Amino acid sequence: MSNIVIIGNGVAGISAARWIRKLSDHSITVISSETDHFFSRTALMYIYMGHMRYEDTKPYEDWFWKKNRIDLVNDHVNGIGFESKQLTLRSGKTMGYDKLILALGSKSNMFGWPGQDLDGVGGLYSLQDLEQMEKFSPDLKRAVICGGGLIGIEMAEMFHSRHIPVTMLVREESYWSNVLPPEESQMITRHIKDNHIDLRLGVNLGEIKDDGTGKAKSVVVKETGEEIPCGYVGLTAGVSPNVGWLKESGLEIGRGIKVNKHLETNMPDVYAIGDCAEQTDVQPGRRAIEAIWYTGRMMGETVAYNAVGKKIAYDPGLWFNSAKFIDIEYQVYGELPATLPEHLKTIFWEHVDGDKSIRINYHVDDYTVKGFNLFGIRYRHEVCKKWILDKTHIEEVLQNLGLANFDPEFYEEFESNIIRVYNQKESKNIGLKTKRGLSKVFSFLNR
Ligand SMILES: Cc1cc2nc3c(=O)[nH]c(=O)nc-3n(C[C@H](O)[C@H](O)[C@H](O)COP(=O)(O)OP(=O)(O)OC[C@H]3O[C@@H](n4cnc5c(N)ncnc54)[C@H](O)[C@@H]3O)c2cc1C
Numbered sequence: 001m002s003n004i005v006i007i008g009n010g011v012a013g014i015s016a017a018r019w020i021r022k023l024s025d026h027s028i029t030v031i032s033s034e035t036d037h038f039f040s041r042t043a044l045m046y047i048y049m050g051h052m053r054y055e056d057t058k059p060y061e062d063w064f065w066k067k068n069r070i071d072l073v074n075d076h077v078n079g080i081g082f083e084s085k086q087l088t089l090r091s092g093k094t095m096g097y098d099k100l101i102l103a104l105g106s107k108s109n110m111f112g113w114p115g116q117d118l119d120g121v122g123g124l125y126s127l128q129d130l131e132q133m134e135k136f137s138p139d140l141k142r143a144v145i146c147g148g149g150l151i152g153i154e155m156a157e158m159f160h161s162r163h164i165p166v167t168m169l170v171r172e173e174s175y176w177s178n179v180l181p182p183e184e185s186q187m188i189t190r191h192i193k194d195n196h197i198d199l200r201l202g203v204n205l206g207e208i209k210d211d212g213t214g215k216a217k218s219v220v221v222k223e224t225g226e227e228i229p230c231g232y233v234g235l236t237a238g239v240s241p242n243v244g245w246l247k248e249s250g251l252e253i254g255r256g257i258k259v260n261k262h263l264e265t266n267m268p269d270v271y272a273i274g275d276c277a278e279q280t281d282v283q284p285g286r287r288a289i290e291a292i293w294y295t296g297r298m299m300g301e302t303v304a305y306n307a308v309g310k311k312i313a314y315d316p317g318l319w320f321n322s323a324k325f326i327d328i329e330y331q332v333y334g335e336l337p338a339t340l341p342e343h344l345k346t347i348f349w350e351h352v353d354g355d356k357s358i359r360i361n362y363h364v365d366d367y368t369v370k371g372f373n374l375f376g377i378r379y380r381h382e383v384c385k386k387w388i389l390d391k392t393h394i395e396e397v398l399q400n401l402g403l404a405n406f407d408p409e410f411y412e413e414f415e416s417n418i419i420r421v422y423n424q425k426e427s428k429n430i431g432l433k434t435k436r437g438l439s440k441v442f443s444f445l446n447r
Contacts, residue, residue, distance in 0.1 A: 001025060001026055001027060002026045002027070002098040002099055002307075003026070003027045003029070003096065003097055003098045003099075004020055004026050004027065004028050004029070004097070004098065004099045004100075004101065004307055005029045005030075005031065005087065005095060005097035005099070005100050005101070006028070006029070006030045006031070006100075006101040006103055007031050007032075007077050007087075007100070007101070007102055007103060007104060008030075008031075008032055008102070008103030008104050008105055008274070008276075009030050009031075009032035009034070009035070009037070009038050009072065009103075010032075010038070010041060010103060010105050010274060010275075010296060011038075011040075011041070011274065011293055011296040011297050011300065012103040012105075012273040012274025012275070012295075012296035012297070012299055012300045013030055013032070013101065013103030013273075013274070013300065014030070014038040014300065015296065015297045015298075015299075015300025015301055015304075016101050016103060016273060016299075016300040016301075016303050016304050016307070017030050017070050017300075017304075018068070018070075018300075018304075019300060019301045019303075019304030019305070020304045020307060020308060021068050021069065021070060022304075023304055023305065023308045023310070024308040026307075026308065027069075027071075028069065028070045028071065029070075029071040029072075029073060029095070030070060030071070030072050030073070031073045031074075031075055031077055031087075031089070031095075032072075032073075032074065033074065033075060033076035033077075033090070034126055034127060034128070035074075035127055036072060036074050037058050037060070037062060037065075037072070038058065038059065038060065039054065039057040039058050039059075039127070040057045040058075040059060041125075041293075042293055043056075043057040044057075044124065044127070044129075044130050045124075045154045045155075045157065045158050047130060048130060048133060048134065048158045048161075049157075049158060049161045049162075050161075054127070073089075073095075075089040075090055075091050075093070076089065076090035077089055077090075078090055078245075079249075080100070080246070080249060080251075082249065082250055082251070082267040082268075082270065085097050085098070085100070085269070087100075097269075098269065099269045099270075099271070099307050100269060100270045100271070101270075101271045101272075101273060101303055101307065102257055102265070102270065102271065102272040102273070102276060102277075103272075103273050103274045103276065103296070103300070104241070104242045104243060104257075104272075104274075104275075104276040105125075105241075105242050105274060105275045105276060106125065106239035106240060106241055106242055106275040106276070106291055107123075107125060107239060107240065107241075107242045107244075108122075108123025108124070108125050108129075108151075108235055108236070108237075108238075108239055109123075109147075109235070109237045109238045109239060109240055110123075110235060111237065113146075113205055113206075113207060113208060113235075114206075114207035114208065115207050115208025115209060115210060115216060115233075116208060116235065118208055118210055118214060118215060118216045118233075119213075119214055119215040119216065120136050120215045120216040120231060120232050120233065121208055121216050121232075121233040121235065122232075122233075122234065122235065123151075123234070123235050123236060123239075124151050124154065124155050124158075124234060124236060125151075125239060133155075133158070133232070133234075136231060136232045137159075137162060137164065137232075139231075140159070140164045140231045140232055141164075141165070141229070141230070141231055142164070142165045142166070142167065142228070142229065142230040142231065142232075143155075143159045143164055143165075143166050143167075143230055143231070143232040143233070143234060144166075144167045144168075144169065144219045144228055144230040144232075144233050144234070145159075145166060145167070145168045145169070145233075145234040145236055146169045146204075146205040146219070146233065146234065146235055146236065146237060147169075147170070147171075147234075147235065147236035147237030147238065148168065148170035148171070148172060148175050148176050148236075149176055149179075149236060149237075149238060150176075150323050151236040151238075151239070152168060152170070152234070152236035152237075153168075153175070153188075153192065153325055153326065155234045155236055156168055156192070156197050156326075157195075157326050159232075160195060160196075160197060160326075165198070166197045166198065167197075167198040167200065167228055167230070168192070168197055168198065168199045168200065169200050169203050169204065169205055169219070169221065170199065170200065170201050170202075170203070171202070171203070171204055171237075172201065172202070173201050173202050174186055174189050174201065175188045175189040175192060175199070175201075176188065177338060178338055179338055180338060180373075181336070181337075181338055181339075181340070181346075181348075181359065181373065182338075183348055183350060183357065183359075184357060184359070184373060184375055185338075187328070187350065187354055187355070187357060187375060188325045188328065188375075189201070190354055191325060191326055191327070191328055191354075191355065192325075192326070195326050200221070202223070203221050203222065203223050203224065204221070204222040204223065205219055205220075205221070205222060205235075206219070206220040206221060206222035206223075206225070207219070207220045208220075208233050209227070216230065216231070216232070216233050217229065217230075217231075218230060219233055239275070239291055240255060240256075241255060241256035241257065241275060241276040241277075241278070241289065241291075242275070242276055243256060243257055243276055250266075250267065251265055251266065251267055251270070252265065252266040253278075254278050254288075255278055255288075255289060256272070256275075256276050256277055256278030256288070256289045257272035257276055257277055257278060258272075258278050258280050259271065259272050259273075259277045259278065259279055259280065260279075260280055260281060261279070261281045261313040261314055262302075262306050262311060262312070262313060262314070263277065263299060263302055263303045263306060263314055264306070271303045271306065271307060273296065273299035273300055273302075273303045274295065274296035274299055274300070275289070275291040275295075275296065277289070277299060279314070283316060285319070285335055286316055286319065290316065292321055294320065294321070295316065298314070298315075298316065298317065299314060302314045302315075318333060318334055318385050318388055318389060319332070319333070319334060319335070319336075320332060320333045320334075320381060320384075320385070327355070328355055328356075328375050328376050329374075329375070329376060329377075329378060330373075330374070330375055331372070331373075331374045331378065331379060331381075332371070332372070332373050332374075333371060333372045333379075333381070333384040333385060333388060334361070334369075334370050334371035334372060334384070334388045335361055335370040335371040336359070336361060336371040336372070336373045340361070342364070343363060343364055343365075344361045344362070344363065344364065344370060344371075345361070345362055345363070345364050345425075346359060346360070346361050346362075347359070347360050347362075347418060347421045347422045347425060348421065349414065349417045349418040349420075349421045351376070351414065355375075355376045356375060356376035356377050356414065357373070357374070357375040357376065357377075358372075358373075358374060358377060358414060358415075358417075358418045359371075359372070359373035359374075360372055360373075360394065360397070360398075360418065361373075362394040366391075366393075367393050367394045367395070368391040368392060368393060368394070369387050369388055369391075369392050369393070369394050369397045370388060371388070372384050372388075372404075377405070377407060377414060378405075378406040378407050379404040379405065379406055380403070380404050380405075380406045380441065382445055383403050383404040383441060383444065383445070384404055386444075386445065387404075394422070395422075395428070395430050398415075398418070398419045398422055398430060398432070399419075399430055399431070399432060399433040399434065400433060400434040400444070401415040401418070401419070401432065401434070402415055402432060402434040402435035402436045402437065402440075403434050403436075403440060403441050403444050405435075405436040407436070409436070413435060413436055415432050415435070416431075416432050419431065419432055
């Protein structure tokens with residue numbers, strides 16, 4: 001029986017632990033210095049907004065770990081001896097391992113801005129970050145958030161939910177324009193402004209000023225020199241793998257910990273997964289580091305097989321992600337880059353209210369469907385996935401688009417609108433054959 005140690009109790013580390021237990025009787029220890037138990041990082045904002053308590057974000061009851069013989073250790077790993085297979089912990093203890101899984105997650109990017117270490121300045125990544133935001137929220141007159149992207153908008157929504165005025169400094173000319181196609185990026189830009197968030201585009205943080213007591217009192221906009229008074233500064237300019245402390249350890253590190261398709265590092269019996277792992281064998285159209293929840297979960301499962309000796313390759317499957325931009329839900333499946341590459345065509349429909357849209361990408365040559373982008377409308381993951389993986393013709397998809405619709409029964413259906421866009425673009429005259437309905441979905445998926 002092996003002694004398997006996992007550093008990190010996020011979705012990657014915990015998925016690994018659960019799968020190792022399903023597959024074997026090995027001894028499993030999970031070490032983390034953030035919290036005693038696994039919680040859902042994506043739900044952090046809902047704690048602040050009062051929709052959930054911290055307790056509600058824990059996917060498993062506290063008794064689960066003992067019952068499944070997964071030892072949890074709340075400590076920080078300060079050093080790893082890869083030859084001796086020994087970990088040094090902050091508590092002064094040491095711990096040996098036979099196999100080690102690094103699931104260290106990310107940290108908020110800090111680009112050396114003057115004042116970034118002042119009190120009242122923080123990212124949004126850990127539970128401690130949330131506590132920090134909570135501490136500064138009472139009587140807060142304004143928060144300035146530096147950086148767009150998913151975490152920036154979440155932080156803006158959090159303060160906004162408590163009626164705290166928010167200014168957002170975003171480098172791009174339109175919200176998240178490096179990820180979203182222009183129309184969707186502009187839709188969310190408008191939505192942010194409609195929510196009375198003071199969105200400043202095309203600007204960067206210059207410095208954060210000290211009030212003389214070591215606390216932030218304002219930010220200076222780099223381009224204009226404008227000083228914006230504020231009691232809290234949120235730094236949300238992306239995240240990067242939490243690997244700085246391992247740079248001199250002999251572990252091969254690029255931006256993250258380099259892993260092959262079996263999630264093995266260059267050190268014997270050491271694996272890396274989740275946000276901290278950088279794949280060396282990247283599939284076309286995918287990124288070497290995919291810092292999202294589902295990647296952590298899938299890598300956790302794959303690494304478990306490898307750690308118990310059943311060698312399998314990591315398959316990232318179809319790209320998908322989901323999020324919410326204040327009130328607008330977002331789902332993406334497959335190939336949906338911000339700039340349309342030459343091999344793709346696109347059709348896009350947007351509701352006149354500017355809060356719903358459907359985009360479908362398809363191949364220029366064979367017209368097979370390649371990607372879906374949904375805003376304010378929910379589509380079924382399994383249906384979109386099957387169409388893309390089966391290389392289904394765009395017209396077959398459009399005629400049966402109701403199969404994908406996952407909105408509640410009484411919601412309006414907009415599939416005919418996107419078909420109209422296609423007919424116009426391609427000079428065709430196809431119509432919708434299948435409307436929303438669960439029974440048809442089951443037979444389609446089991447076909
Ligand atoms: C606010 C927010 C919202 C998000 N929303 C979405 C979303 O909507 N959809 C989506 O797909 N993804 C989202 N993400 C990203 C997603 O949460 C992450 O990709 C995922 O949680 C990463 O999981 P992980 O297990 O790799 O790392 P983590 O969850 O970061 O876990 C790593 C753990 O290891 C601990 N650790 C690190 N080093 C040590 C050490 N030396 N000793 C002890 N412990 C250590 C850390 O403290 C941490 O607890 C969001 C992230 C944030 C911050």
